[in-house]
Amino acid sequence: MKLRKLFLVVLSVVLVASLFNCGDETSAIASGANVELTLAQTDSWWGTAKDPELQKAVAKAIGEKTNLTIKEMVIPNSQYKQKLGLLFSSGDNPDVVRVMQAMNYLPGFVVNGEIIALDDYIAKSKAASAVDPAYYDFLRINGKVHYVPYQKPAQKFLWVRQDMADKYKVSIKKEMGTEEFFNEMKKINAAEVVPLTFPKFIDNLQYFYNAFGGYANIYEKDGKHIDGFNTPEVKEALVYIKKLYDAKILDQEFVTNENNKMRENLFTGKTAAAIDYYNRYSYYMSNAESSGNASEFIPMYTLVGPKGTKGTLNEAIQDAWVISASCKNPDRAFDLVQALAFDPEVLTISQIGVKDLHYTIENGVAGSTEKAKATGASFNPGYLFAANVDVKVPFKWDDATEKSFAKQLAVAKEVEAFKGPAYAIPVWKSDKLAEVNLSVKKKREEIASKIVLGTTSLEAGMKEYEEYWNSIEGPAILEQCNSYKN
Template identity: 40%
Template structure:
């Protein structure tokens, strides 16, 4: 009897082993001949969930659509830029990855030969070739295209809670003067709420630079390249921002404020306002509702300075996909890229709502409701794709119902997006051609970081305006800034 049991146990183990080998063989057979692609993106995409199983469901969907094997790299949003920089600088560049601050970073990557020229791939793609050509014009380099955006160009406005405006008697149009903004927002000071919550990303101050005709960086003005940080216009802009900080209007802890924290405080009425993408209007509708603090938002498109200048923060192509110049499978990578950007099933899953049955189910009212697994992983779906994606979405026949607040909010978001077109500020990020001045290409990142560091010190009062500008001038001379401008202008 004992021998029989041992025999049966051995037989079962052998059968299981053979089954495992067979399954592994089938998987290898299915994978044989497929391109393996590394895809890097932050966790505010990829189904908006940090759960590995749910992220895996998104991977499975992309693989099924593209006949590829995807190896995802999905760091938290807060650490994504640093993680990507580490990969790129080490030479271990992902095949396909998302770049933030694209207008400044892509030219540098092109100069360093890190990303692939996509001009012909876009032209030969049935899906990508149908995109509006104007989407690519702001960031072409020598007539070539190195990126694919996944939504319409971004612009930012100041979102102010209407309930708090009414409570404190704040009266502002969508295009107030600089003095009106300072005076009216000052009514929130001392109320126990943050009047104007601002994130640590100092490049957002360009919204206010625009009001004074200033530009933070090297750019072309009147046919000549100049350093915009060393102008009278910039001096006036920084003085105004310093005053907002002294008045208590500008968040006193902005240098440590993450975007997520900024938004959360505005959602929950701990802050009266924040600066954000116009395309995020329905996020405010969703999240103020979820916090039981629903209110409509008043948007300030631009602040008009004393000389009549002003414009929204025009980020143009701020976030985009690029392809590594080292990829061994460019055709397959572009196939994945076009699927993520244009497929009507993949785009909503990747950027907005995830997958039904995995990330969400529909409640009795037909509305999206997070599954327990998704809810536990921080999943908060977004419907931005309904208004700012390239995918043709039939809003009248969605597979789910919108809440009453979203039914009201979505048309307002579209209204604001259209209104912003007449109020866009300038974007000179791509003014300087790559390769004209090797010295500039090398030091451009340090110019940006130094400029932003000194602007911050001036605004919070660590140094005076004069001391900060003198510090910047010393830095500028240390990198031979005047010679750089000579080189750029000589090549015109």
């Protein structure tokens, strides 16, 4: 009898609660007024600390700055793409969204009509129209711009430890010939340190492809769309990378290398050089120092191939702010986007945190609070200054950061001269391509890594790729892209 009662009580509680526990639905529509907007961003963004209360404080502070009520969606980095897919697929579209890897994922939203064109807003906004027009042209789809770039285009190149270069008498220059680079790196004793590494993402091979003039994707060359992977240039580059791998210059385990481990190996001196972002200098300097392996880090921007082709690994527009088509108040949403991308104060709040909660200022010098530090807050200006506006913070960094930061800005300026190619993948030009884009990207990664690791030969690998390319009607895809008219 008791049990029956328990069941009934439990059951009714559960059902009633689930039916009546309505979420706070909002439908406030007003212009200029304080409205509620949902904002989706990865968890590393909200003031960088992972403590839920600190993250809420950041959302609140941004809301106060912009006279909005921010309903935050804090999504773990590793699940971000999937969660966005889930939200958009099931109709719970957030109002303002950061799209990661915009060159791969933004066109999909545009084709589906899920995000709005921002040309008019950008034209009216002083800050947004001050941005280099090339950043907008990069992903201009059907003549329209659907995003505001969050940061300067991300570039990657080789960071080399000065102490290792000195120890093995390796001379590193800003740009090096492929053979010269091979011979210099060969001097490093691979049994002691790994000469060269990069994280497991095969996209990093583009750094080497650039030296040979290859671009492993579909892009427009001389007015025609081509598949850049199956070209003599990329094949030549793969032969070169394999040569590095076989000579043990390239990390034998690069395909399982996580970003975190790769960076750790570089600043602790287990690795002599690694491919990483242009704004990593102060990060490496401070971590090398605190781990007791201090060294200067020198940039090697590009390899130069036999035909003189070169360029950094250019990831172009990585992060873009977009506004969902279902947003009830796009005007105010754009105000928010503007603040997120261009307002120095909002940038500081999102990247450094809220004063007194995330950091405190003593004698004009700022430092993280214990709580913020414990949940992974970083006090690093690198990302703040990747923004498209100059950010002046109302405090000083500690001495080491201030010093390394001057150099970092110099590097950021210098790298512009070596910028490698970057092309948006034209999925909006071909529905066939939209269907297979991710699969074919995966296939390229598979073939490239198999060739470098030696599990398959160059010829066999490329033959496998060609068969694959034909089976997904590759030529028809290129045909569609070529005949695309706005």
